Amino acid sequence: MTRKSAPARQNPHSQKRTIACYAFDGVMSLDITGPLQVFASANTELVRQGNQPAYDIVVFAEKAGPVQTSAGIRLHADMARADINPAGIDTILVPGGEGIDVVCRDAGILAWFEAAAGACGRLGSVCSGALLLAAAGLLDGRLATTHWSRCDEMRTSYPMIGLVENRLHTYDPTGLDGDGHIFTSAGVTAGIDLALALLEDDFGRALALAVARRLVMFLKRPGGQAQFSAYLTPAIGASAKLAELLEWLPANLQADLSLEAMAERAGMSPRTFSRVFTRDLGLSPARYVERMRVEAARGLLQGGDITINRVARLCGFGHPETMRRAFHRHLSISPQDYAERFGATLFAGASVPTG
Template sequence: MPDHTTSTKTIACLAFADVMSLDVVGPLQVFASANTELERQGRERAYELLVIADAAGPVPTSGGFRLYADLDWRDLDLDETDTVLIAGGDGVNRLRQRPDILEWLARAEGSVGRLGSVCSGALILAEAGLLDGRMATTHWSRCDEMRAHFPKVNVIEDRLHSYDASGLDGDPHIFTSAGVTAGIDLALALVEVDHGRAIALAVARRLVMFLKRPGGQAQFSAYLTPAIGATAQLAGLLEWIPGQLDGDLSLEALARRAGMSARTLSRVFTRDLGMTPARYVERVRIEAARALLQDDAMTVTRVARLCGFGHPETLRRAFQRHLSVSPQEYADRFGRRPMAVPV
């Protein structure tokens, strides 16, 4: 049930040198906008917002400008704090090596009502051991790293955040969010639990965004990076595949091109890329389809044919499997409207 009491919740976000600025200001703006919407209804502000860091004062971000920290994190009264968020950014790896930060997070876990992360900040929570046995996500480019370094964490790659107040499909106490703007999705979910759907929806409208974005972070990411892990045995084949998407890319055809048996090619793909040749081909076709669907002149039927899916229904099923949206929904969201030509 939403909490409609007038008690103010303190939300503190940890910033650090080379932090991703949007990881800090994005979620905090959601809570600030919730305050605005509540005041419009004649209700009291619900959130006190703090940026905390190694010291009060300017904090250099990865963008080359500075944010201003209100408070040294050591001076934050954890018993009076509702939610602590850990931002991500280029400075994350340095924080992972700091025992003082990790010990403080362990104390915070036992004191604050909610402890969460934005983007790669999840790696700091994982380093502190706070994600062991829990579902977690992080920026798509660091999911493999988290999976490798923290095997006790249940890494969910295509998920915008792992917060769920009910505890049925996530965690109400310790949670994570995916790449950058997913911190905004997380903050909206917290506001909805605190003050109901109407306030959360009003905030989403004010910020011109979805209350709940359909799909996961895969639809916004560079979905496939084939060069990583590829050996010389596959290099030529991987360069050849994108130019043949509407042709025969069966296992047998790929094996002939690579000069291997089908069984050997399957083994090399699995060893070097962690997937079968068929799954790799489907991902490349999806990447090509995503690019074409951003052109308003392209129909779903034509994209399906050009990318080797043949029928639009086959393309639709592939998009639902990988991106959790239909091709038409993707085109509607990411398509470029033609510019008006002056006459």
């Protein structure tokens, strides 16, 4: 796919910008209301400062009127998609939700968004809404992310996309580490992080920070989506020989979980075991075990009142430095920082330096 150049965008201080969010039956309500609240709160902050509101907010759907969300509540679409002129829209957002798969099979909708990408100022997605942009061919050759549960699907179905799993969003107006015209965000509340990034680019850090404080949010959340989601790889589809091992592993993270030891337990040669495991679970045995240990450590650290040394020992890392490196690989944050941010009680700290 040949990228089209992004249309020129208006000076953010020259006139109101329209933020339009697409709604469909089965949409995740928070994917719409979360990001749009950021822009609504920006208007409130601007008025408090004696300025004019900066954003017009529009929800559109296949037809104007009520849209059933996956939560069972209904949102009201202001306009029908056929009545939207993308050239007059600064930013179009595509949310996710249970109904996204039906939307992705509609050739007319995909064609509309493909055309809209060349006309609107910015086009982004929230959560699994990235699958619509992917199906329209708009993410080929670009970095993209989506809800962690749909990453494997995106990787398999759209190999031309540069999938990044441990990112909250791929918006980057400089184009150095993302894209300022077509971009994506990760699961659900990451759409709020994306909206804050858009707001900061539009009106600067001070206004974005004021909105983040009012919403009780980080302006820029540390780490990526991985630290807020469970690494629970489903065993569905795994071979019968692996089923017993997969059930045994979580309670035995301190055991010898080398390739040879696990292969022996599964009754296979190490070579066959590695091939079957990777085929059935999409991860190497070592990567799977490390993820399980990180997930177990997260749970202990969230409970508080435990040292990093003890967590490392209980979860099979052996040494705190080994656990620290694993946390950085998977969560982009150290165990101590994780515990201090997300622990339920005052963190006990480490009994020895952890580096």
